[in-house]
Amino acid sequence: MKKSNTIHFMLIMTLIYYSCTGVTAHEFWIEPKKFIVKSSEEISGNLFVGQMMQGASYGYYPKNFKRFEIKTNNGIKSLSGRVGDNPAIKIPAQGDSLVTIIHATTHNTVFYNDWSTFDKFLREKNLTSIKTKHVQSNFPKKQFTEIYSRYAKALIGSGTSVGMDQKTGLEIELVLKENPYTQDITNGLTIELFYKGFPRVDTQIEIFSRDTHKTITKKIISTNKLGQAIIQVQSQTDYMINAVVMRQPAHYKTFKADSTDQALWESLWASISFKVP
Numbered sequence: 001m002k003k004s005n006t007i008h009f010m011l012i013m014t015l016i017y018y019s020c021t022g023v024t025a026h027e028f029w030i031e032p033k034k035f036i037v038k039s040s041e042e043i044s045g046n047l048f049v050g051q052m053m054q055g056a057s058y059g060y061y062p063k064n065f066k067r068f069e070i071k072t073n074n075g076i077k078s079l080s081g082r083v084g085d086n087p088a089i090k091i092p093a094q095g096d097s098l099v100t101i102i103h104a105t106t107h108n109t110v111f112y113n114d115w116s117t118f119d120k121f122l123r124e125k126n127l128t129s130i131k132t133k134h135v136q137s138n139f140p141k142k143q144f145t146e147i148y149s150r151y152a153k154a155l156i157g158s159g160t161s162v163g164m165d166q167k168t169g170l171e172i173e174l175v176l177k178e179n180p181y182t183q184d185i186t187n188g189l190t191i192e193l194f195y196k197g198f199p200r201v202d203t204q205i206e207i208f209s210r211d212t213h214k215t216i217t218k219k220i221i222s223t224n225k226l227g228q229a230i231i232q233v234q235s236q237t238d239y240m241i242n243a244v245v246m247r248q249p250a251h252y253k254t255f256k257a258d259s260t261d262q263a264l265w266e267s268l269w270a271s272i273s274f275k276v277p
Contacts, residue, residue: 026051027208028269029240030101030154032089035275036181039096039159045089047103047152052216053208053240059086066149067104067170072097073163098163098179099156104170107147109263115141125244126204126222130265139264147249148267155274157181165272167194172245174205174272180233181277188230192223193243193270199227200245207231208240233276240273 031053032045046057060081062068068079072094079101081088089101112118122131134141151170161181167173177190193200200223207219211234221229233239249266 027053027055027206027240027242027271028105028150028152029053029242029271029273030089030103030152031057031238031240031273032101032154032156033087035155035238035273036157036161036277037093037159040093041158042093043089043091043099043156043158044087045101045154045156046087047089052218053210053238054216057086058088059084060088064106065103066106067102069102069168070094071100071102071166071168072158076102076168094158096159096162098161098165098181099158100165100168101152101154101156102168102170103150103152105150107149109145109147111143111145113142118146122246125246126220127244127246130246134264145263146265146267147263148269150269150271152271153273155180155272157275157277167197169197170194170270171196172200172243172268172270174241174243174270176272176274177228180274185233185276189233189276191229191231191241191272193227193229195245195268199223200243201225201227203227203243203245205229206242208242209234210238212236235276238273238275240271243270244268245270 028049030045031048032043037043048055048057050056060083069076070079070091079091081090119131122128151172155165164179165176167175173194175192177192178185180189193203203223205221205223208216210216223229244267246265246267249263
């Protein structure tokens with residue numbers, strides 16, 4: 001009985017952790033057990049939420065998923081599993097192909113009790129224009145709600161790793177112009193950020209890297225007028241790239257002063273993870 005209660009408690013805590021916004025649990029990403037596999041090797045991996053490439057994994061809970069798919073040179077198909085499976089990603093060998101795991105979450109909400117927490121989040125993600133709009137709109141500085149969703153991809157090299165990263169229709173999406181497993185990227189790797197299918201300019205991108213010594217670093221750059229950014233990469237290093245867009249929710253019309261559950265803002269989080277051999 002005690003063991004059952006412990007498992008139940010851990011599950012609840014994991015789900016709560018997954019439901020936090022960027023303030024308390026920043027990034028959301030896909031991390032395979034191995035970024036590079038043989039053509040005959042199965043692929044497995046986890047869905048993570050946390051900070052600095054460290055966090056908690058959670059299992060296969062389809063009620064939280066809007067999309068969960070795999071893309072290879074043969075097309076895109078849905079990923080299935082059993083409820084509670086952890087790792088959430090368990091797929092058979094994919095032959096010689098660049099394999100892309102695609103994941104989009106359903107909407108979640110966060111309630112802000114104070115302005116400082118929201119302000120810190122906006123400054124960290126370089127979303128200062130949202131602060132200006134919030135103040136100019138005379139929105140409350142405490143007790144308001146934000147909704148958010150996550151859009152993650154992971155690139156895995158299977159066999160010869162032939163293929164290219166492409167847009168997959170995610171509302172916000174990071175795309176690599178080069179294949180890190182097959183192409184020469186000594187002069188840099190080009191990243192593109194898309195929002196609703198169009199290049200997203202002048203937007204902050206966070207680059208997290210983890211080397212063979214497990215040392216994790218973070219760098220910040222911004223997309224140019226083409227919605228692109230070039231990063232310098234190191235061999236034998238795992239990467240996770242993150243970007244955030246914030247907007248007013250589509251259903252938003254006018255704020256009602258007596259409403260504490262109306263979402264004033266909506267954030268969309270994109271990530272892409274991969275390895276440089």
